[in-house]
Amino acid sequence: MCFNRRAGDDGAFGGKAMEHVPVLLEEVLRLLAGPDVRTVVDATLGGGGHSEALLERFPDIGLLVGLDRDEEAVQRAARRLTRFGDRVKTVKSHFADMGEVLDTMGVGKVDAVLMDLGVSSFQLEDGARGFSFQKDGPLDMRMDQSFHTSARDLVNGYSQQELTSIFWEYGEESAAKKIAKAIVHARSISPITTTVQLAGVIESAAPRHGKPGIHPATRVFQAIRIAVNGELDRLKEAVETAVDRLNPGGRLAVISFHSLEDRIVKNAFADMAGRCICPPTLPVCVCGRVARVKILTKKPVQPGDEEVAQNPRARSAKMRAVEKTGRAA
Ligand SMILES: C[S@@+](CC[C@H](N)C(=O)[O-])C[C@H]1O[C@@H](n2cnc3c(N)ncnc32)[C@H](O)[C@@H]1O
Incomplete structure (x- = not known):
């Protein structure tokens, strides 16, 4: 099982699975699949949904x-997809390394790539992973368990200024400064080691804060998760790599849940669609950029009211998609 969750989710739905x-x-399915689609990359398996x-x-997907x-996601999804036999190959990998993975498998070009950013429900719902303040557990939040920096390291080791910037930039948290100060004070007494402990410090610093029904720690937890996992760091590279690996006519769809992610995707798509990069002072275009993709979603596709009513966690989703042009990359 896998949900996408972002700001508001943990608090807004009372932690109910x-x-x-x-x-x-x-x-x-409409954007990515069809009779000519044989080879697909799901770059964010999650629960394999x-x-x-x-x-x-699409039985034609061979x-x-x-x-x-996340190794655990790979294992879970692999179990769920067992019945598809050798139509599926699962690998633990950062999505920006998809080129190397495909090379190792001897796969050249592909027909479709999906990137569904965010976190999986089992990551959030397993207290031992430390992603959610709804579950008490060690402050961890690493998607990739081989990463050395955990949320505990960040919360206890970063300066007040660094924490403020993370909360402000990644969580758009208006009480960022106050919360960072409270964390620095609390950890000077004893290290902050659990999710519930951290949520308590945040709540005491900014008690009646944010939207009604949403826990004041929601945005800070989101921000810490993004920082721990460097979630924005290689997104542009991954999008470009995905397009490199597409056959002409192949499609890439990216679902994002955070305005910063969406901006990275939107700009990467615009650049690959041949957006002119000449200085505005030049009377004519000299950059000669060639479109490698056609943008299929002028405006991002967002869930309708019905989907949001059934799955409130989908409400901040934005999907953008491109089709690779016939020209050489
Ligand atoms: C929202 S879930 C995907 C859900 C999936 N589409 C489904 O239907 O079950 C996002 C998944 O992406 C993974 N993920 C996040 N960043 C990643 C990255 N840079 N490389 C590979 N996987 C990543 C997370 O570990 C998580 O399991």
Whole structure:
């Protein structure tokens, strides 16, 4: 099972486990699949929900390569997709390394790539992973367990200024400074080691804060998670690599849940679509940029009211998609 969650989710839904619905599923299938689609990369396997639907509905897909940087996600999704046999290959990998993974498998170009950013429900719902303040557990939040810096290291080791910037930039948290100060004070007495302990410090610093029904720690937890996992760091590279690996006519769809992610995707798509980079002072274009992709979603595709009503966690989802042009990359 896998949900996408961002600001508001943990607090807004009282931590109840919700039925799993892969976000924008019909739109993903409509944009990415069809009779000519044979080889697909699901770059964020998560619970394998999108992959399962693709494989089920499109028997012409002969190979789906599923990646996730979380070993546990890979194992879970692999179990869920066992019945598809050798139509599926799963690998623990950062999505920006998809080129190397495909090379190792001897796969050249592919017909479709999906990137569904965010976190998986089992990551959030397993207290031992330390992602959610709804579950007490060690402050960890690493998607990739081989990473050396955990949330505990960040919370106890970063300066007040660094914490403020993270909360402000990644969480758009208006009380960032106050919360960072409270954390620095609390950790000077004893290290902050658990999710509930951290949530308590945040709540005491900014008690009646944010939207009603949403826990004041929500945005800070989101911000810490993004920082711990460097979630924005290689996104542009991954999007470009995905386009490199597409066949002409192949498609890439990216679902994001955070305005900073969406901006990176939107700009990468615009650049690859041939956006002129000449200085505005030049009377004519001299950069000669050639479009490598056609943008399929002028405006991002967002879930309708019905989907949001069924799966409130989908509400901040934005999907953008491109099709690779016939020209050489
Ligand atoms: C929202 S879930 C995907 C859900 C999936 N589409 C489904 O239907 O079940 C996002 C997954 O992406 C993984 N992920 C996040 N960043 C990643 C990265 N840079 N490389 C590979 N996987 C990543 C997370 O570990 C998580 O399991």
